[in-house]
Amino acid sequence: MVQHLLAIDDVQEDFKRILKWAIEFKRLWKQGDEVALNFLPLDTMAIGSIYEKPSTRTRVSFEVGVQRLGGSALTLLKNDIQLGKSETISDTSQVLSRFLGGMTYRCFGHEDVEELAKHATVPVINALSYKHHPCQAAADLMTVLEHHDDTEDLTVSWVGDGNNVLHDLMLACAMLGIDFRYACPEGYEPAADVVERTEGYARTNGSSVTHTTDPIEAVKEAHVVYTDVFISMGEEHLKDKVAAFEGYQVNEAMIQHMDPAWSFMHCLPAHRGEEVTDWVMDHEHSIVFDQAENRMWAQMSLMTYLINPGAWDMMCEFMAIE
Ligand code: CP
Ligand code: NVA
Secondary structure (H helix, E strand, O other): OOOOEOOHHHHHHHHHHHHHHHHHHHHHHHOOOHHHHOOOOOOOOEEEEEEOOOOOHHHHHHHHHHHHOOOEEEEEEHHHOOEOOOEOHHHHHHHHHOOOOEEEEEOOOHHHHHHHHHOOOOOEEEOOOOOOOHHHHHHHHHHHHHHOOOOOOOEEEEEOOOOHHHHHHHHHHHHOOOEEEEEOOOOOOOOHHHHHHHHHHHHHHOOOEEEEOOHHHHHOOOOEEEEOOOOOOOOHHHHHHHHHHOOOOEOHHHHOOOOOOOEEEEOOOOOEOOOEOHHHHOOOOEOHHHHHHHHHHHHHHHHHHHHOHHHHHHHHHHOOOO
């Protein structure tokens, strides 16, 4: 059975180890460890990435990450391939499976990445759909673990839209037993099925999930505040939506309500002056560029885990990850 990553809880069982692997591998690689530098689990493989929407971080982090693991990265932009014009997702998936060791797909509807995975004989990784952004959540939780030793007493808060980034972030926090609060205006709440799954993980792991429409209540004494754009890709025609987010900007006044050791997170790209101010983005407590870098390390762990699990296990043993 091929394992895919369409939402972050697809790797629920090994999530903590996947993050520890990424943190430790990054450390070893940066200090020039020979084993890490010569670890090439994707040797002779090509990994293809289909993009129906623009991307900076996802595209570059996958291309560089695949190269560092010994594979070759193929970026397939929608306008350059047959998909969506004269070929179905199912046929595309079956053809690409004959050439590639794995595929990533950035699409609009989540059902499109589900369809690609359904017909693929190699692992498919969701590189952002309208509903989920699992690679972002893996990088985000890796970054949280790097910056906060103690997750027992940690509270992560979301202020903003009930979107794809929130969905995987809330699932990921609950999977690690981190208390999670989210402020979303009425009508912009996360999907009910994702909230239900999140509450299930939180119950199992002894943490809480709290919803409010008051951003200050959400961030009160919290350790991390996370936001994202109010208008996601594909919603450009919904400009009026912004009016619902009055009072939701993460700014200096909002930060005053947080724990003094606060961190600010954003998946980027940010609309400075809209959902977040320059003061917050450029503050020394902002960890947004660590998150961006960690996209690559987290995806290196995920790709190895899905595409070459034997090599991933061996590296776990070498790095003493239990
Ligand atoms: N955060 C993120 O997915 O960024 P890109 O759209 O630049 O890939
Ligand atoms: N919610 C945003 C995330 C971008 C990385 C979007 O889907 O456009």
